[in-house]
């Protein structure tokens with residue numbers, strides 16, 4: 180692990196900021212937690228990369244504005260709040276902090 184991967188302490192490096200352009204998603208892991216970070220027109224949002232219906236990877240789904248659709252059964256989630264917008268998912272997706280430092284995007288599982 181390089182020094183870049185360790186700073187800031189306790190945060191996980193997702194990617195360089197140049198690798199997460201508007202409309203793009205990057206995925207990383209913090210321990211056992213998959214975290215997807217999405218760029219919504221310059222706003223970065225980090226959410227657990229697990230659909231709350233059956234734990235499928237949400238990042239496989241298409242983005243539609245500020246929403247993402249789970250490709251397995253079609254549940255939709257608000258990327259800003261994590262809120263489930265339609266069945267078959269009812270529980271929100273967990274959100275995580277995200278920040279930019281040293282030209283990179285960082286997140287962490289803060290539970």
Ligand code: FES
Nearest residue numbers: 230232233249252
């Ligand atoms: S696993 Fe996502 S809608 Fe069923």
